[in-house]
Amino acid sequence: MSTVKLTGIAASDGIAIAPVYLLTEPDLRFETKQTEDSQAEIARLEAAYAQAITEVSKIRDIAKESLGAEEAQVFEAHLLVLQDPEFTDQVKNHIETEKVNAEAALHQVSTFFINLFAGMEDNPYMQERAADIKDVSERVLAALLGVKLPSPATIDEEVIVIAHDLTPSDTAQLNKQFVKAFVTNIGGRTSHSAIMARSLEIPAIVGTKNVTEIVKDGDVLIVDALEGVVLVNPSQDEIAQYQEKAAAYDAQKAEWEKLVAAPSVTKDGHHVELAANIGTPKDVKGVLENGAEGIGLYRTEFLYMDASDFPTEDEQYEAYKAVLESMDGKGVVVRTMDIGGDKELPYLTLPREMNPFLGYRAIRISLDRTDMFKTQLRALLRASVHGNLRIMFPMIATLAEFRSAKAVLDATKAELVKEGVAVSEDIQVGIMIEIPAAAVLAHQFAKEVDFFSIGTNDLIQYTMAADRMNEQVSYLYQPYNPSILTLIKHVIDASHKEGKWTGMCGEMAGDQTAVPLLLGMGLDEFSMSATSVLKTRSLISKLNLTDMQALADKAINECTTAEEVVELVNAAVEAANA
Numbered sequence: 001m002s003t004v005k006l007t008g009i010a011a012s013d014g015i016a017i018a019p020v021y022l023l024t025e026p027d028l029r030f031e032t033k034q035t036e037d038s039q040a041e042i043a044r045l046e047a048a049y050a051q052a053i054t055e056v057s058k059i060r061d062i063a064k065e066s067l068g069a070e071e072a073q074v075f076e077a078h079l080l081v082l083q084d085p086e087f088t089d090q091v092k093n094h095i096e097t098e099k100v101n102a103e104a105a106l107h108q109v110s111t112f113f114i115n116l117f118a119g120m121e122d123n124p125y126m127q128e129r130a131a132d133i134k135d136v137s138e139r140v141l142a143a144l145l146g147v148k149l150p151s152p153a154t155i156d157e158e159v160i161v162i163a164h165d166l167t168p169s170d171t172a173q174l175n176k177q178f179v180k181a182f183v184t185n186i187g188g189r190t191s192h193s194a195i196m197a198r199s200l201e202i203p204a205i206v207g208t209k210n211v212t213e214i215v216k217d218g219d220v221l222i223v224d225a226l227e228g229v230v231l232v233n234p235s236q237d238e239i240a241q242y243q244e245k246a247a248a249y250d251a252q253k254a255e256w257e258k259l260v261a262a263p264s265v266t267k268d269g270h271h272v273e274l275a276a277n278i279g280t281p282k283d284v285k286g287v288l289e290n291g292a293e294g295i296g297l298y299r300t301e302f303l304y305m306d307a308s309d310f311p312t313e314d315e316q317y318e319a320y321k322a323v324l325e326s327m328d329g330k331g332v333v334v335r336t337m338d339i340g341g342d343k344e345l346p347y348l349t350l351p352r353e354m355n356p357f358l359g360y361r362a363i364r365i366s367l368d369r370t371d372m373f374k375t376q377l378r379a380l381l382r383a384s385v386h387g388n389l390r391i392m393f394p395m396i397a398t399l400a401e402f403r404s405a406k407a408v409l410d411a412t413k414a415e416l417v418k419e420g421v422a423v424s425e426d427i428q429v430g431i432m433i434e435i436p437a438a439a440v441l442a443h444q445f446a447k448e449v450d451f452f453s454i455g456t457n458d459l460i461q462y463t464m465a466a467d468r469m470n471e472q473v474s475y476l477y478q479p480y481n482p483s484i485l486t487l488i489k490h491v492i493d494a495s496h497k498e499g500k501w502t503g504m505c506g507e508m509a510g511d512q513t514a515v516p517l518l519l520g521m522g523l524d525e526f527s528m529s530a531t532s533v534l535k536t537r538s539l540i541s542k543l544n545l546t547d548m549q550a551l552a553d554k555a556i557n558e559c560t561t562a563e564e565v566v567e568l569v570n571a572a573v574e575a576a577n578a
């Protein structure tokens with residue numbers, strides 16, 4: 001019998017072979033039954049509670065060990081609910097008075113409390129308790145029904161996680177030591193869980209459409225996230241073949257590692273800056289290990305997403321200071337928070353939107369909620385004396401937005417100076433170019449900003465009108481489409497004309513087919529997942545700037561499709577390697 005093969009979008013490089021861990025919604029349906037034997041139901045309930053307490057204690061211990069005390073907090077709260085006699089007594093009472101089975105009594109009592117607490121809109125603490133009761137009741141119900149609940153934080157053997165989708169916060173919970181890869185039904189290369197997988201160095205394939213329907217717990221998979229292929233229950237021969245491929249990939253990585261201290265220069269001596277993208281101060285370790293020359297994008301929204309309330313000015317200051325100090329004078333581009341799109345805050349309830357990527361997001365929120373924005377800017381400005389800080393605003397569409405954001409920054413700086421707080425005099429202020437309107441008017445923006453950083457993840461989705469999260473339209477994520485190349489070239493030229501620089505922090509900056517073109521177009525800084533830095537340095541060292549300039553000109557002026565551009569680049573890279 002031949003092996004079942006699935007394909008998807010390769011989102012984070014690597015090869016893994018391990019059994020499946022299904023992270024899907026469990027089936028917790030039950031029947032309400034009338035029963036006279038209340039004592040037997042109460043005994044079942046007590047046994048289910050005891051099992052749930054054992055499970056949650058184990059989850060708490062593993063989470064503490066692998067993810068830290070803060071991430072484990074939520075499980076402490078669950079234990080408190082499980083051990084609260086008031087709640088259990090009510091369920092027992094219900095079993096006796098209503099003469100129903102334990103499942104029905106538990107469901108009725110927990111639904112009553114969940115609705116009661118969730119409705120306390122001016123009491124966020126009690127609202128959070130509603131979520132705890134829901135989680136805990138599901139666990140007790142699962143124990144009553146004999147159903148296993150998945151829990152990523154407790155994974156303690158090597159597995160491949162299979163899910164319909166993973167949110168950025170699910171992804172943050174995966175322990176790289178045991179999770180060898182993940183595969184999802186939906187998502188695109190630039191969805192934030194894919195971006196995080198790259199910084200965690202977990203191989204990932206997204207957008208397979210139906211992996212959760214095809215594989216079962218216990219199946220063994222080969223995940224080839226270099227090609228975007230999944231093999232279900234492979235033969236011994238296939239396993240041997242992929243073990244060989246994995247070893248060759250490791251050997252290639254070892255070659256790249258030799259370039260960790262080398263400069264990023266082309267064969268004909270042109271230097272570009274290779275920087276890395278980070279989401280948290282912890283990521284700086286990977287940046288330094290991979291020899292990046294700076295940080296081209298610090299996505300500060302993860303600081304907000306990891307917390308249970310808005311991070312305070314001091315908490316933010318500590319994070320920014322830590323990053324600036326560790327980078328020891330190298331440039332650090334910190335982007336003000338970009339909440340919205342696929343990044344939500346549990347404590348900031350925003351109205352449901354039809355098109356979150358076109359909605360209330362990033363600078364639009366910051367300019368509306370200036371209290372929040374100023375807290376972030378104060379923290380950044382205070383941290384500026386600890387390194388080489390560059391501040392960047394996300395999702396700028398108009399010059400008016402940039403001017404407003406800059407005015408808030410200047411006013412915040414003046415306040416701090418008046419308070420006698422030291423602030424660096426040398427902070428560059430730039431914008432993301434990720435909305436076509438800003439790209440088109442780059443020549444006007446270039447007169448007022450210090451730098452641009454092109455966010456191709458959004459720029460491509462907005463230019464092609466193709467949702468970056470939707471695998472059905474992922475064929476339109478076309479970095480090499482001449483339309484995208486033309487926009488990028490315009491932005492780079494516009495900045496140079498005003499003596500400014502342009503970087504790129506979208507995923508395209510580390511794309512090995514795009515790099516020769518970007519080099520030829522004159523891009524000054526390439527910022528990517530830390531794990532892509534060394535292979536990009538290796539590629540650049542084999543190319544001549546003058547050849548790449550001719551290549552980029554040809555791609556923009558003569559090619560009509562992305563495919564033609566790819567052909568052209570492949571031929572040029574082959575010639576350079578010959």
Ligand code: PEP
Nearest residue numbers: 434455456457458505506
């Ligand atoms: C981008 O849009 O290219 C970008 C770098 O920002 P984000 O992926 O966080 O939207």
Ligand code: MG
Nearest residue numbers: 434455457458
């Ligand atoms: Mg973006």
